Amino acid sequence: MPKFCWESTFQNSIIGKIPKDWMIRKLDDISEISSGGTPSRKVKEYWDGTINWLKSQEVRRAFVYDTEEKISVLGMNRSSARKIYPPDTVVLALYGATAGEVALLKTSSTINQAIAALEGRIRECNNHFLFYSLMQNKERLLLETTGAAQQNLYLKMVKEFTIPLPSYEEQCRVASVLSWFDDLIENKKRQNEVLEKTAMAIFKSWFMDFEPFKDEEFVDSPLGKIPKGWYVGTLKEVSQDIVGGSTPLKRERKYWDNAVIPWLTNKEVDYGRINFVFDTKEKVSKFALEETNLKLLPEDCLIISFTASVGKVAINKVPITTNQQFISFIPKANFYLYYTALYFALSKELIESYSGATPFDYITMERALQIPLLIPPTSVLQEFNQLVSPLFLKIALNQKAILVLQKARDALLPLLIFGRLRVEEI
Structure with a gap:
């Protein structure tokens, strides 16, 4: 069971008050920071491979389990997307609509040039703590941006950006507390994905493939052949x-x-x-x-x-x-x-x-x-509703629980990241 205490002794810093035993550190001093690239769209062989390739649009304060696009080994080797980043790498969107948003890789992936990857130095910076710190410090980071039409960050800005940092051991404790909420949230999200896929599979079977009605008479309609009476x-x-x-x-x-x-x-x-x-x-x-x-x-x-x-x-x-x-x-x-x-x-x-x-x-x-x-006939709709209603009821309950967990996590986040509330034990 985590043991917390309120901090009472602070020091002044360039970003405000922090605990006396914390330090202000540049991201470049505590992590390896790099970016990726985009293989040429003109070369078909570079695309639709097996290697994950993350775009900045996909970086949205969440965990990344998969990517929308994949590249080939050839595409990776002949572009700036040469590095495959391991799970638990922190990724930060540099520009575009998601500038300043942060995510945590849960799978290996390459990245495009609009993303910065941050890998905490061993025993100096916990990647999960860094993820939560950047999440909390997003607005301050965006103050460094350039561009009138849209906010743009550059690697140099990211490297020079500073965050308050406790000891590595305390970073791990803070990350464990916040991860507990996100682990529960992700578990409920995965449950919902399974439940929704189940409901969609039932729908497709009944109303697209007409599996339960194969033996009935079918008639023409603007949507193709459908069971008679529909x-x-x-x-x-x-x-x-x-x-x-x-x-x-x-x-x-x-x-x-x-x-x-x-x-x-x-x-x-x-x-x-x-x-x-x-x-x-x-x-x-x-x-x-x-x-x-x-x-x-x-x-x-x-x-x-x-x-x-x-x-x-x-x-x-x-x-x-x-x-x-x-x-x-x-x-x-x-x-x-x-x-x-x-x-x-x-x-x-x-x-x-x-x-x-x-x-x-x-x-x-x-x-x-x-x-x-x-x-379809009312009797068919009622029977279908009886099958899928429990699934959607569970989805709705999970979604409501997710909102509660997110609010609790977000309430704790600034307290833990700026040292107002300390985690003494896990």
Whole structure:
């Protein structure tokens, strides 16, 4: 059981008060810092290999278990991405949309030139402590950035950046406490991946391959052959109400100050899965609801993005509002919710085909309500709902627990990283 104590004796430093027995150290003095590269996109043989290759867009305050792209041995050897970094290497995004974000490798990987890799020196810097320290010091690090359009970091800046550092033994203790939260979070995330894949496999078996209905008579439809008695409709037929979102004027501060009502944006929702929403990064006030066309959605609505990144799917587990990138559907019956959510989560290409000839992804509400929806008999939907509801209930419970663990970790993070709270024993 960890033993904590509050620190009472501090010294002044260039970054503020730190415990008297801590030091301020440059990252270059306590870690090996390097960057990677990108093999030529023109050479096909450099790509689709077996070696992980991490891009800065994938560095998002998390653990990296896999990468979106792979390179070949030839691509690695003939580019600046020559080094394969081992698990537990700290990676920091240098520029782009994720500048300043940090992650920890959980697998071996090469990296691109927009990432700095930091490997703590043995018995001097614990990589996990370094990961949490950079997470907490992100805003201070970004003060060093250059660039008007976007924030840019350079290796020299990273090497010169300073952090407060306790003894190596205390670093290990602090890292152990914070890792305990993240280990629980990752375990619940992996559970959710398995549960969601199971639900998707059942959906595909029933409603894409029609496995339980192979012996039935099939008829033609706009979606191809379907069991007799089924039909192709739209979301309008299974919804009791359809609600668009909006963005209250940012300059009207009464819409945003002292706000507590969740307001969902596209950046908070991922592709290819059902996102359960318990909270949002931004909030709006009661004045925004009273004075604009923003609507408060009841719990358990199907929320789909139809602007910019079309085809993202969410279900809200608390009353929320959304921006104009989403259209929300209040289902007529609860057995429609998970079926329609899975249907659209697995139908990204179908949704995109309705975006029309626009310079960016955009689907009007009128067009969205034309997207075909396979509608099985009520008895089939009810039986399917009985199978998948327990899976999604567990996913939602896990997601809620993840939020609690993240809040607890984030509350401890500044106290431990700046030495206000000390870890005496593990």
